[in-house]
Amino acid sequence: MSLDVRTISRSDLRDWARALNTGFLRPPSVSDEEVADRGSYVDPDRTQGAFDGGRCVATFRSFSQEVTAVGGAAVAANAISNVSVSPTHRRRGLLGRMMANDLAAARERGDAVATLIAAEYPIYGRYGFGPATWATVWEVDVPRAGLDPRWSGPECGGRIDLVDGADVRKLGPELYERLRRAQPGAIGRDDRGWQIGTGLLRLDRHPWTEPFHAVYRSASGEVEGLMTYRSDDDWNDAKMPVDTATVSDMIAVTPAAERALWHFVCSVDWIARVRSGYLAPDALLPLLLPDPRAARTVTYADWLWVRVLDVVQALQARTYGAEAKVVLEVRDGSGLSGGRFRLDASRDGASCRPTTENPGLVFGLTELGAIWLGDESVARLAALGRVTEERPGAAATADALFRTSRRPWCPDMF
The missing domain is CATH 3.40.630.30 (Gcn5-related N-acetyltransferase (GNAT))
Known part of the structure; x- marks a missing residue:
């Protein structure tokens, strides 16, 4: 029987909540109070489910959020939560389908980044998320x-x-x-x-x-x-x-x-x-x-994960620890966010634009998510083989730009 991935309706909410509880190994029964509570804040237009023969077997939800960038700017974010796949339907690409739908919609809305807090570490790097804060x-x-x-x-x-x-x-x-x-x-x-x-x-x-x-x-x-x-x-x-x-x-x-x-x-x-x-x-x-x-x-442990959706918007939203220029080639297998960008940074702000100049650094979206809030070292990622330094000294320059005097932190779970 085919698996139908779609946004839910209000009438799906009880079945969707049962699938969510199942995925997180909570008692699968759903009370009327839980349905009413979830109905008070869940937006069906941003809530997906995978259905097998009419039964929900996977869940996914997003909502609007603001995350503070280095320097204090509030950046529009697509917050992802309530992600689950029932144990009977693993390894069928359901999460990938729901994630692709949601990220494409977030990019279309103009969100600069997507965020989540990962229950399991190995899952979300494949979708371009990197651990941006730790707790x-x-x-x-x-x-x-x-x-x-x-x-x-x-x-x-x-x-x-x-x-x-x-x-x-x-x-x-x-x-x-x-x-x-x-x-x-x-x-x-x-x-x-x-x-x-x-x-x-x-x-x-x-x-x-x-x-x-x-x-x-x-x-x-x-x-x-x-x-x-x-x-x-x-x-x-x-x-x-x-x-x-x-x-x-x-x-x-x-x-x-x-x-x-x-x-x-x-x-x-x-x-x-x-x-x-x-x-x-x-x-x-x-x-x-x-x-x-x-x-x-x-x-x-890792806490807030970030996936950059709009490189120009995300890099221009924050301030930097020095004044320098660096050309970044950001690779995105999904085709949503990649490209080559010139970042002209300063302590007061930055200009970022697409360029055809030769890159100083080459890395993926996962690495960009990890360094965007200033927590991870570009030089450390280069030593791990996750950043390629095409111009000698480019990693050190990027570290001087991106790193912060105090570590970023997200006080809340979502």
């Missing part, structure tokens, strides 16, 4: 950290207050926007995300436990940081509390806020361990601890 989780052994046990608040004149979910929904969006505008790799966060994060919207598939929310205010009273965390209830055999605080959200727009919030959560009575949640690999934790060895790396 780290640390676990802090609080007694070993060397922090002052008598600490009672920030020394800088600021203060920390515990607030509730309603306060977070009021204060959080503006604070996050300040972070997003300054943080390469950050994406927009909508009202639904704030509602889920504060328990206003509770989903059957995500059991809810009320968290603690700590807000940092500067000496002038300005909100500069927000941390959300939960604690377990663990006692050892000596009847001593050894609780673990797990951070689920951390927003800090100043170093003072970042330092104060980590010091605060490590100072809470009964907390013996702190799990940081996903942070930028160069976050101030663990080096803000007197003994950084008290923080062990639990996770270090």
